Structures are given as C-alpha cells and as structure tokens.
Amino acid sequence: MINTYEYAKDLDRLDPLAPYRNEFYVNENKIYFDGNSLGLLSKRAEQSLLGMIEAWKEHGIDGWTAGDHPWFYLSENLGNQVAPLVGADAGEVVVTGSTTVNLHQLAATFYQPNGKRTKILADELNFPSDIYALQSQLKLKGFDSATHLIQVKSPDGHTLYEEDIISAMTDEIALIVLPGILYRSGQILDMELLTREAHKRGIPIGFDLCHSIGSIPHRLTEWGADFAFWCHYKHLNGGPGSTAGLYVNKKHFGKLPGLAGWFSSNKEKQFDMEHELTPADDAGSYQIGTPNIFSMAPIIGSLSMFNEIGMDKIRAKSLKLTRYLMELITTELDGHGFILRNPMDDDRRGGHIFLEHPEAPRICKALKADGIIPDFRAPNGIRLAPVALYNTFEEVWQTVQTLKTIMDEEKYKQFENKRGVVA
Template sequence: MTYQNTPDFAKTQDQKDPLSRFRKEYHIPKKNNKEVIYFCGNSLGLQPKRTESFIQNELQSWKEHGVEGHFDGDRPWAEYHHFSKKSLARLVGGLEEEVVCMNNLTTNLHLLLASFYQPDGKRVKVMIEGGAFPSDHYAVESHMEHLGVSPKEHLIVLQPADGKTFRTEEITEAILKRGDELALILFPGVQYYSGQYFDMKAISETAHQVGAFAGFDLAHAMGNLPMNLHDENIDFAAWCSYKYLNSGPGGVSGIFIHQRHCSDPNFPKLKGWWGHDHNTRFNMDNQFVPNPGVDAWMLSNSNVISTAAHHASLELFDEAGMAALRKKSLSLTGYLEYLLSSDDLISRNIDILTPTDPEARGCQLSVFIAKNGKQIYDGLIAQGVILDWREPNVIRVAPTPMYNTFSEVYEFCQILKALVIIYGA
C-alpha cells in the first residue's frame, strides 16, 4: 500500500475497511463530549457491547437455578471452561485439548513453571529477556529460589546488542552457548516495552536442540497476532484476556500446553480438584486421576462472571477472524509508522523503538520522545488520545484493528505534531 499524509486518504481507507462494522460493537469512551482516540488496547481493551448480555445471562441463571446452574441451563457452569476452547484453539493455533481458560496470568505462570522448571544436575539455568515484565521475572526467581537454585548465579538475563531489540540469531546463539546448562527459556511472544514480536518457532527449536523447554508469555501477543503453537512445537504458553482480547479488567487468563506434554498423565503438575477427571471428580476419594489434556492443570472451577465477559469477546474474534484482523493491523500500524517517520518535525523529535519489519511486531509502536516527553503525553491525554507511558520517555501507541480507524491514526499524528511544536522542537 502506498500511504498518503492526508485526511482524505485515511477516510478512503476507512470506507474500504471490511472490518469497519466491528467498531460499532464496542463502547468508545468519551472525553470533552467527543469519542476518544483509544490506542491503549495493549493495556486494557474496550468493552464489547454484548458483554453486558453475556454476564446478565449468567446472573439470570444464578437467580433462577441457584446451585443447580452448575448442571442446568444453556451453559452449565461445571463445563464452563469448555465453551471457549474452540475460539482459543483458533487464536493460538492449537488443539482444543491443549488450551483452557483459567485463573489469572501470574498464577498460571507459576503453575506452568512448577511443571516445566525441573532442574537436574548441571541443567539448572533459566533464560529470560532483559527488561522482562515483572510478573515473568518474579515468577522465575521465586521458583529457582524455592528449589534452592541461585538466580544470581543461574538466571540468564539476555540483553539486546543494540540496546533496543533482539536479532533472532542473538537469542539462538545464546541458547546454544549455554547448551546442557539450560533447563528453560521463558520469553514473551511480544515484548511489552519494545513491542517486538519474537520468532517463537526458532527459539523453541533451538531450546529443544539443547534439551531445554521453551515457554512464552503471550500477554501482548494474544488477539494481536496469528499464532501456530502446536505445529511450532511450543512447550507451553500463558496469556491474559484483558488486553487485545477485550475481556475486562483482571479478566480470566488461559494456558497452552503442547499435546506431547499434556497427554502424559505423569507429567509434573500441581494438583487441584478441578484437574481431576470430570467423570469421577465427585467421588471425592482423594485419588487423583487427571483430566484428559490441559484440563488436568486446572485447580478450581471457573470464575463464571469473568469468563462470561471472555466469551462475549471471543465471539467477536470468531466473527472477524485473526487473518483479517492481522491484514488490517499491518496496514493500520504501517500507516502510523509512515506518518511518524515521513513528517520531518515529528521524526526529528522521536525514535521508534519497535522493529521496522512488520513481521517482527504487532499493533504497538513504542515511541521514544527525545524532549519533554511527559508534557507531550499529558497533552495527548488532555486532548482525548488514550495511550500509556513507560519510563523513560516512551509512549506506547497501539491502534487495534478491531475498533480503531485510519482517520484516528491521522488525527493522532496531527495532535502529536502540534504538541511537539509546543514542547519539543
């Protein structure tokens, strides 16, 4: 696509957008009596209009059935986690037996580390990326410490050579260098700060080559990029649902465990009542028989109200399709990059930290502002542009294809330019 820095070009792209109807499916917040430009779906997605009815249905079931709602009604609560499996499997490129929604993200990271971090002999080291999200860093440290392994000695915090983003070869060479000392590699699918999308297949293949497991935190990848976890032989992954999946603040998390692991009833795991085989769960004999597949990792029954909101959002993803969303995302984020880079004034005052290769990023561009970044950020917020700030001097701008438009991208850049004139240039 040949971009143009004009409002007419943006308007034309919106008119041609086959996904344009989905914007009407969401509640767009207002500021100054005008809909905001909401570029913060990487932090908290907008509320689908149908969420209220999905939640109300479960409140009505509770009202009418009481405890019998676990087994009565259109979606009995005892089986509630099953109703999202098809959607989740499509989103991650997995099998239904490999995915389940449950708990919250950090809880799930701990459960997965309890299974996949099994230090043995000299194989004790864990590799994460420098500047990892605190949840990942803290979870890894705590499991190492719990097992008597010193993070100071054995936690490898890999730094990018250019100080910004990684080349895949940097990561794979570091894995090969550590060889049989490595027990586990835990990386994000998309790095929260830089917005870099990692080559999960290459990382996983190299980890397996040296005998280590490879897992991924997909908090910023889920609902953002198409994935193919099963065929790429990813060992495990976890994600949240409140960012691009638009399932509500603190919304239910989910996990993927590859079939070769989750089909093994003897694979290490922390056990819970809901992980027991559903056919004999209520025998209450305290003789653990795991559910088939990833459901064996469940601890407790579903948080039905939160999961109802999740179902509402997943229905929209089923309707839109990740292939179509990704196609629009490439154009939308590409247009944002074009406008930021082609304007002489803006480009002199910013640095885009996110890779320029569209295949190495999702929706988000992380923009470093050289001068008076916080004042510019505050000015954007005051004028109804909702995005977020990360120290030092970075705004994360995430035009999401489900509900954002080309015209919003154009308007954002006009507002940014005016603020740069005031505070930056």
C-alpha cells in the same frame, strides 16, 4: 497524499472491518490507543456477562451444569474457542487463573532441574511479573536467581536477536520462558525457530503471549511449543482482570501438574472426593481452583467476534493501521526528537507502536488532556495501539496531528515529566 485527512477517510471507507467498531462502547470524544493494555468493552461481552448473572439468578447452584454455558465445563469450552487463536488442537487450551498464576503452574510443572541442567533462560526485556515468578520458582527449588536465572541481553534496550537467545541455550538450561511479542517494542520473536533450537538441545520452552494473542496468528502445536500462557484483557477485550489462559502441547498430556488443585481433576472423578488426584487427561489438569465465572463471562462474547472474522483479517488490518501510523510519524513529526523503536518489517511487528522521547511522561499527559489515550512505559516510552476491531485510520491521522500540535506549541511543558501511579 498519505498525510491528508481525505486519505485517512478513504482508507476507512475501504475497510471491511469498519462495522465492528459499532460493536464496542467507543467514546466519540476520545481516541483510545491503549488497547494493548486494556481493550474496550464490547456489547457482546456485556451481554454475555449479563447472561451469566441471569443464569445465577435462575439456576442457583444448578448453574454448574445447567444453562447455555454450564460453569463446570466453561474453562474447557472457552479453551476450545480460544484454541484457533493460538494454533492449538482441541483440549490443549484452558481458560483459567491469571497470567502469573499460570506461569507459576507451568514453571512448577516443566522446570525439573537435573544434574547440571539447573538454570532458567529468559530475557532482560520481559514484563517484570514473569521475572518475579521465575525468580520465585528458582528459590523454591533452592537456587539463587542471581546465578540461575539467565537473562539474554538486548543490544538496544528494545529488541532481541534470536541468535543471542540460541547462543544462551547451553547444557545448563533446564527451561526457557520468553515473550511472543516484546512489550517494550512490539517485536515479534521467531517462536518457531526458537522452539526448534530449544528442542534440538532437549530444553522445554514456553511463551508469554499477552501481547500477541488476538494481535497476530500463532501455530503453537505446529511449532511444537511445550506450553504458553496469556491474559484476555488486552487485544481480546475480556475486561479488567479477566480470567487468563494457558496452552499445553498434547504430547505432555498425562504429565502431573506441578501445582495440583480441585479443578485439576478428571471431571468424572472430581466429586468422588478421593484424596488421590486423578488429573484430567488434557490441559484441564493445569487448572487449580474453582473458575472465576464472572471474570470469564465477557470472554464468551468477545471471542465470538474473533471466530467470526478470523485472525488473518484482523492481522491484515492491524498491519495497515500500524504502518500508516509509522508513515505519518515519520513525515509529520520529523525534527521533534521522536525515535520509532518497533520493527519496521511487517513480519516482525506486533500490534502496537513504541515511540521514544526524553519528554515522554509529559507528552503522554498532554495527549490525554487532548482526548487521546496512549500508554506510557518508563523511562521514556510512548506506546500507541490502533486496534483493528474498533480503531480507525481517521483516528490515526488525528492522533499524529494532535501530537504535532503538542510539540509545535510545546503544550507538554505544562505537565510534570513524571509518570502517574498507573502508567
């Protein structure tokens, strides 16, 4: 029976990735299901950060070219290690900036309004930061975002239809920016289809992979996507505020970056100190400023696990965890007013579950009081992310049992139905 503790323990005994839990600092008194917002610290990430501090201590300024991970080349070298996770070729990925800074860079490069093509196509469910950036880019080009930022509507407030997105690809669209996975539901958009349809119409297209990198496999170069950007602190466990990443398809190499800076330079020319930029001949040209070395260092250790295991195995366990969680929610929480808003089909579902309930803020507080860390999303969403590298099937079972008790005993009513400062 799937709703028994023994069944969950059997699944853990058969899990080939179970040993990787020991790689992380897991608080055994809590169940951490918020890895889709901030992944846990791994011992390898800790060691790579400490190693970088030692390099500074030992080499001083020579750390730029000395040591195990010379700083001058770190962004590009890490980019080549991230590349398999997004299905990119060598040179197409660089670790740099932050998610929003990278979007600004890519939009400044690829948004080139011309004639009647002046509008940007996005969606109404995307993370607010992306929308703010696109609105800013429109304003910089002299356009009103109220008329020039086209946001595809959702039929239910949680998911999107690819047909609606394609229908919005008119001859007025100059750029398309969409999420790979919707944070509000975990829905995976068909990036291959959308890229193909955009290119049929001569429109460059890019994807925000914040909720998909490290959670699902990608084949960006095979699909022909023009660009992508993401963070490394969610499923990739790079630490709070860790340096982000971006992808530019090699067909665009040689294109001048929209926002040039010191580290946009060709490495061989950078210290010639010329006032005429000679950009790098790969994605490295999309860097702007000096890399944040200590914010990159934990990514070194974290990536070693992903490259060791491979995304196919990580994805397989992730799907088993989310499927098991949905099955238990359906059988154990029936009648308590929960609605599963994420896709049920494996090929459409990312690495987290989205539960909707009118009392969601209170329920999240009750879960935290009982040692389970969820993620609240206004106005009434509860996100639960069992992560393949460190969560267990037993934790899934325990979480649903705790949630059932909270609802049966109405324990959530002792809390205010209002989100915290950081949801």
